[in-house]
Amino acid sequence: MVNRLASSTSPYLQQHAENPVDWWEWGDDAFAEARRRDVPLLLSVGYAACHWCHVMAHESFEDDATAAEMNAGFVNVKVDREARPDVDAAYMAATTALTGHGGWPMTVFLTPDGRPFHAGTYYPPEPRHGSPSFTQVLDAVGQAWRDRRGEVEGAGSRITEALASRQVPAGHAPPEADRLSRAVQVLARDEDARFGGFGTAPKFPPSMVCEFLLRHGATTAPTAEQAVGLASRTLTAMARSGTYDQVAGGFARYSVDAAWVVPHFEKMLYDNALLARVYLHWWRLTGSGTGRRVAEETCDWMLAVLGTPEGGFASSLDADTDGVEGSTYVWTPAGLVDVLGPDDGPWAAELLAVTDAGTFEHGSSTAQLTRDVWDTEDADRWVAVRDRLREKRSGRAQPGRDDKVVAAWNGLAIAALAETGALCGRDDLVRAAVRAAELLVSVHVEDGRLRRVSRDGLAGRPGGVLEDYGDVGEGLLALHAVTGDQRWARRAGELLDVVLTDFTDHGGDLCDTSTVAPDEALAALGRPRDPTDNAYPAGSSAAAGALLTYAALTGSSPHRDAAERALGAVAALADSAPRFVGWGLAVAEALVDGPREVAVVGPNDGPSLEATGALHAAALRGTAPGLVVARGRGDDDGLPLLRGRGLVGGRPAAYVCRGFVCDAPTTEVGELGAAVGVVLAG
Numbered sequence: 293m294v295n296r297l298a299s300s301t302s303p304y305l306q307q308h309a310e311n312p313v314d315w316w317e318w319g320d321d322a323f324a325e326a327r328r329r330d331v332p333l334l335l336s337v338g339y340a341a342c343h344w345c346h347v348m349a350h351e352s353f354e355d356d357a358t359a360a361e362m363n364a365g366f367v368n369v370k371v372d373r374e375a376r377p378d379v380d381a382a383y384m385a386a387t388t389a390l391t392g393h394g395g396w397p398m399t400v401f402l403t404p405d406g407r408p409f410h411a412g413t414y415y416p417p418e419p420r421h422g423s424p425s426f427t428q429v430l431d432a433v434g435q436a437w438r439d440r441r442g443e444v445e446g447a448g449s450r451i452t453e454a455l456a457s458r459q460v461p462a463g464h465a466p467p468e469a470d471r472l473s474r475a476v477q478v479l480a481r482d483e484d485a486r487f488g489g490f491g492t493a494p495k496f497p498p499s500m501v502c503e504f505l506l507r508h509g510a511t512t513a514p515t516a517e518q519a520v521g522l523a524s525r526t527l528t529a530m531a532r533s534g535t536y537d538q539v540a541g542g543f544a545r546y547s548v549d550a551a552w553v554v555p556h557f558e559k560m561l562y563d564n565a566l567l568a569r570v571y572l573h574w575w576r577l578t579g580s581g582t583g584r585r586v587a588e589e590t591c592d593w594m595l596a597v598l599g600t601p602e603g604g605f606a607s608s609l610d611a612d613t614d615g616v617e618g619s620t621y622v623w624t625p626a627g628l629v630d631v632l633g634p635d636d637g638p639w640a641a642e643l644l645a646v647t648d649a650g651t652f653e654h655g656s657s658t659a660q661l662t663r664d665v666w667d668t669e670d671a672d673r674w675v676a677v678r679d680r681l682r683e684k685r686s687g688r689a690q691p692g693r694d695d696k697v698v699a700a701w702n703g704l705a706i707a708a709l710a711e712t713g714a715l716c717g718r719d720d721l722v723r724a725a726v727r728a729a730e731l732l733v734s735v736h737v738e739d740g741r742l743r744r745v746s747r748d749g750l751a752g753r754p755g756g757v758l759e760d761y762g763d764v765g766e767g768l769l770a771l772h773a774v775t776g777d778q779r780w781a782r783r784a785g786e787l788l789d790v791v792l793t794d795f796t797d798h799g800g801d802l803c804d805t806s807t808v809a810p811d812e813a814l815a816a817l818g819r820p821r822d823p824t825d826n827a828y829p830a831g832s833s834a835a836a837g838a839l840l841t842y843a844a845l846t847g848s849s850p851h852r853d854a855a856e857r858a859l860g861a862v863a864a865l866a867d868s869a870p871r872f873v874g875w876g877l878a879v880a881e882a883l884v885d886g887p888r889e890v891a892v893v894g895p896n897d898g899p900s901l902e903a904t905g906a907l908h909a910a911a912l913r914g915t916a917p918g919l920v921v922a923r924g925r926g927d928d929d930g931l932p933l934l935r936g937r938g939l940v941g942g943r944p945a946a947y948v949c950r951g952f953v954c955d956a957p958t959t960e961v962g963e964l965g966a967a968v969g970v971v972l973a974g
Contacts (some may be wrong), residue, residue: 301745301752302372303694304340308349312359315370318379323813326367326404332437332444333406334366334430335383337398339374340694341545341558341608343617344414345397350615351417352426358417361427365434366401373398374607374698375745375754378805382817385455387411401433406813407448410436456818466859467866467880469513475870475877476508476515476522482871483522487551488529490871494556496546497530499566500825500874506573507881507917510969520578527574530567531586534651534658537621538644539681541593543567545611545827553651554658557618557691558611561598562828564590565605565704572712577915581667584716591712591721594705597693602735602749603727604697605705613691620688622656623681631684632677640677643670697746699736699760702728704828706767714774714912725771732764733783741790741808758804761791762834769841774912776896776923778930781845788842791835792854797821802832802858823861829875832858837879844887844920847932847952859883878917885918886950890968891937893926894944903959904944910961911946914968 296316298309308315316322318335326333336353338345352358362368373380373396380398386408388394394413401410410433415426424432436444467475479501482490489495502523509520530536533552535544543563544555568590575583598606613620623646629637640646643665646657665674706725713721735751736743742756742764756764765784772780794806803819805811823832836858843852862876870877890911894904904923911921924934926945937947937957945957948967958964 297370301696301747301750302375303696303747304338304345304372304374305370307340307346308353308370311349311353312356312363313353313368313370314359314363315368318369318371318376318813320812322367322369323404323406326402329367330404332366332409332433333402333404334362334368335371335379335398335400335402336368337371337373337380337383337400338396339372339608340692341560341610342396343556343558343611344395346610346612346615348397348414348426352415355417358427358430361430365430365437372696374694375696375752377744377757377759378811378814378820381804381820381822382455382814383408383411385817385820386451387413389451389454399429403445403448406816407445407452409444409448409451452816456816464860464863466856466883467863467877469511469884471863471866472508472877472880472884473513473515475866476505476513476519478867478870479505479522480518483525484550488526489550489552490526493550494546494548495535495550495552496827497535497543497563497567498526498871498874499563499570500829500878501871502526502570502874503566503573504870504874504877504881506570506577507878510577510915510917511881511885523570523574524578524580527571527580527586528582531571531582532661532664534660536586537593538659538661539621539678539685540597541589542597543590553645553660555618556611557621559597559609560701560827561594561605561607561698562701562704564594564598565701565708566828568594568712569704569708572708572715573915576715576913582664585666587708587712588716588718591709591718594709595721595724599724600695600697602697602746603724603731604702604746605728606693606695607698607701608694610691610693613689618652618656618658620685620691622652622658624650624656628681631680636673636677636680639673640681643674695747696752697731697736699732699742699744699756700763700828700834702732703760703763703765703767706732706764707770710767710771710774711912714909722774725767726775729768729771729780729783732767736764737783737787740786741794741806742787755806755809757806758791758795758802758831759829759834761787761795762831762836762838763829765791765838765842766834769838769845773921773923776908778924781842781922781931784838785842785846788835788839788851791839792850795835796854800854800857802835802854804831821861823858823865823876824869824872825875830873833862833873833876833879836876837882840879840882840887841920844889844918845922845931845933855879856883882918885916887918887920888914888916888968889933889949889952889954890914890919890921890964891926891933891947891949891954892921892923892944893929893934893937893939893947895925900944906961907944907946907959907964910964910970911968913965913970916969919968 297305505519505523535555572587625641644659651657709725743751744754745752768780768784836855839851839855947954
């Protein structure tokens with residue numbers, strides 16, 4: 293017996309298809325049913341890789357008695373937060389306001405018109421650690437609805453009004469150079485000097501903050517060297533940690549401890565796409581071999597583990613394997629000896645901090661690199677050992693995969709793959725980026741607008757939110773820079789035009805959701821406008837970056853104006869909370885830099901092809917924070933940045949410009965490198 297979720301395109305919802313709970317998907321039908329029955333809605337929000345979501349499902353949603361109580365008193369709605377980030381954001385704000393904290397699974401009770409009146413996260417099957425049991429919550433909410441309806445509806449109205457009146461930080465001009473330097477100093481005060489990273493446990497990979505720090509480090513600011521040091525220490529610590537999969541590549545979502553020893557084992561596409569790119573940029577700026585290695589390994593992991601037959605990338609791997617968290621990944625000293633023998637086994641245990649006491653559960657350990665083995669005489673030994681461990685681990689039970697394709701996260705992956713492929717001489721990675729881009733434009737774009745998700749090559753119902761448009765735009769523009777194929781710039785421009793028309797409010801500010809076909813149940817809560825990053829860039833910052841790049845290619849004032857306005861909220865937070873606006877600060881660095889536009893012109897075939905390619909490669913190796921690269925034949929090319937730029941003395945040439953005002957063109961790779969900040973790498 294299955295419920296309505298069996299026909300869903302979300303693997304997370306399908307995981308609940310055999311629950312005895314009479315689940316509904318989010319939509320008008322569920323609210324109509326609640327009005328017909330005159331009962332509240334029970335909204336449960338989670339995602340496939342969430343450990344505690346699985347725990348609550350097993351304890352409560354698979355229990356016949358609990359399900360019967362849910363079905364009798366509520367219309368039960370299950371939401372995949374990755375497919376409906378708008379629903380998640382709206383009711384997470386309510387949950388946080390009511391309880392002081394948030395998380396998943398999120399459990400919210402709503403009136404039949406969508407107003408939240410009670411909320412929480414995970415509820416155990418029996419009272420535990422001061423938390424009521426789930427059935428106690430059901431009983432209390434049901435009784436309040438029956439006996440104190442006016443009080444419940446009044447609470448829902450007050451919460452809704454408070455949420456609708458939320459204010460984002462007051463608008464400012466975009467952050468200028470001095471404010472960006474102060475943000476570096478604030479981050480320095482938050483650094484964990486012992487273990488790397490910022491703040492205390494749990495520690496999430498600060499990929500967007502590191503991107504800002506590396507861009508700042510490429511400037512002449514007095515805090516540039518400090519910024520590079522902050523980023524380098526954090527990136528080094530994560531690369532050697534248990535959060536990074538030393539055996540097969542790929543980063544876990546976060547570390548539960550301050551020392552990066554024990555990860556929460558789920559692996560997310562967005563983390564790995566962002567981290568691959570920032571490790572690449574670290575190598576490009578400093579020449580760090582670790583940066584290049586981790587960038588390539590992470591891209592290879594994405595292709596091998598998250599790649600879909602259609603050319604896109606799946607969302608995540610579960611934290612659990614057969615209900616046990618981390619069992620695929622951990623080791624014991626005896627287990628290493630069994631796999632590697634009496635010589636390599638103890639050597640690997642010492643190298644990877646695998647101890648008799650264990651660093652994880654039941655005497656097992658995560659794998660960490662206790663020293664940098666890659667640049668030593670032991671490198672070949674470690675490669676051989678790692679291959680044997682990978683082979684052994686592949687025979688273990690593997691975590692489940694959520695194979696829906698999320699537009700925004702695939703946009704981030706496209707950017708990482710395209711740039712890593714170009715800078716590291718990996719044509720296979722560039723081809724993978726092209727395949728993913730082709731999937732997005734052929735499946736996710738319908739009537740000029742994005743769909744948030746697809747699965748098995750079929751688009752799902754949810755429309756794209758602002759982060760989808762911004763991140764897909766970012767990916768397509770990065771792919772254009774690498775390939776010189778102008779169709780990607782045109783496609784990005786079409787999506788960014790939608791941002792200007794559909795995601796802008798009456799005051800000109802960007803909103804996270806579209807004005808087209810708004811969700812009535814969410815409308816009363818107000819259009820969300822959150823300028824802070826989550827585990828991935830805030831929608832407004834993602835859009836600002838793509839808008840700014842597109843304006844640099846085309847000279848479009850509306851796109852640049854929208855980018856600058858979006859960065860105003862970042863300026864308001866730069867001094868007090870730079871950890872939460874890292875992507876916006878990185879975009880602000882690009883704005884302060886110009887952006888720095890580079891037009892490379894030359895034939896794509898014939899005897900001059902090599903010279904054109906050398907100039908193009910030098911441009912892509914540039915570390916200038918606002919680097920925007922276009923390649924074409926010049927003169928009659930479609931992009932405005934390339935128009936009127938011709939060969940010099942019959943030779944391929946590069947034009948370095950700001951605001952379309954260009955320096956004298958050069959035909960020399962060295963001169964171009966100096967103009968765009970080529971440093972040690974390459």
